[in-house]
Amino acid sequence: MATMQFVAKKIAFYPEDLKKMETMGHDEKMAYVKKIREEHRYIDLED
Numbered sequence: 484m485a486t487m488q489f490v491a492k493k494i495a496f497y498p499e500d501l502k503k504m505e506t507m508g509h510d511e512k513m514a515y516v517k518k519i520r521e522e523h524r525y526i527d528l529e530d
Contacts, residue, residue: 493528500524 496504500519504512517526 490513491507494520495528 496516496519500515504515507515
């Protein structure tokens with residue numbers, strides 16, 4: 484693990500996903516974010 488490097492990158496979720504998350508509780512929202520990140524349903528933001 485000493486040779487592993489991690490890169491942080493900024494992302495943004497689509498407006499329809501943000502709107503859907505407004506009505507969710509914390510645990511449900513975290514599960515939804517995990518799901519859409521696994522599906523790569525987000526926008527990579529350039530620095």
